[in-house]
Amino acid sequence: MIKLNRPPCPNPTALSGGDYKNPDNKLALKASTFDKCMYCESKITHIDYGDIEHIKPKSKYPSLEFTWSNLGFSCTRCNRQFKNNNYDEVTPFLNPYVDEPSGYIVAIGAMLFPKQGNERGDLSINGLGLNRPEIIEKRQEKINEMDKAIKACFRSTNSSLKDFALQELKNEANNDKEYSMVIKALFLSHDIAV
Ligand SMILES: [Zn+2]
Numbered sequence: 194m195i196k197l198n199r200p201p202c203p204n205p206t207a208l209s210g211g212d213y214k215n216p217d218n219k220l221a222l223k224a225s226t227f228d229k230c231m232y233c234e235s236k237i238t239h240i241d242y243g244d245i246e247h248i249k250p251k252s253k254y255p256s257l258e259f260t261w262s263n264l265g266f267s268c269t270r271c272n273r274q275f276k277n278n279n280y281d282e283v284t285p286f287l288n289p290y291v292d293e294p295s296g297y298i299v300a301i302g303a304m305l306f307p308k309q310g311n312e313r314g315d316l317s318i319n320g321l322g323l324n325r326p327e328i329i330e331k332r333q334e335k336i337n338e339m340d341k342a343i344k345a346c347f348r349s350t351n352s353s354l355k356d357f358a359l360q361e362l363k364n365e366a367n368n369d370k371e372y373s374m375v376i377k378a379l380f381l382s383h384d385i386a387v
Pocket of ligand 1: 233269
């Protein structure tokens with residue numbers, strides 16, 4: 194999970210008129226997450242349209258069903274299989290539009306852990322299924338790929354080529370890339386500043 198910036202609502206009339214699925218609004222939310230799930234950072238592909246996510250579930254907070262600050266964009270697995278109608282007012286799931294996730298969650302290899310045992314981090318990882326096996330597998334594949342590329346960079350004897358390759362590689366930690374939290378942590382563990 195990474196910090197996101199909420200854009201202004203492109204079509205507030207549709208929202209206040211009772212349409213939270215308005216395409217203009219959905220597109221803006223999708224762009225704000227870089228086409229990724231706001232929680233697990235999986236790229237939402239053509240086979241999954243992605244869900245308009247109610248951060249506070251509309252079943253428990255009906256007054257927030259058409260409130261822009263309560264909407265996000267998530268994958269169907271995080272939204273329907275894990276989060277569903279769960280929401281703890283005292284220990285709420287991290288909201289990447291408000292909270293800085295790296296203050297609550299730390300990536301070690303392909304796994305996420307609550308930072309210093311933080312309860313909100315812990316609840317978010319478990320309640321949203323952020324360490325589910327299929328995601329661990331995808332993160333690990335990416336880590337293995339990056340590891341090979343890092344080795345190749347550092348074994349290069351030409352320093353200009355090395356710098357160029359390293360610069361290219363660091364793009365993989367950008368916010369628009371899948372699982373960027375894990376990849377950022379990988380680079381930092383190699384003393385590569387990102
Ligand atoms: Zn997800």
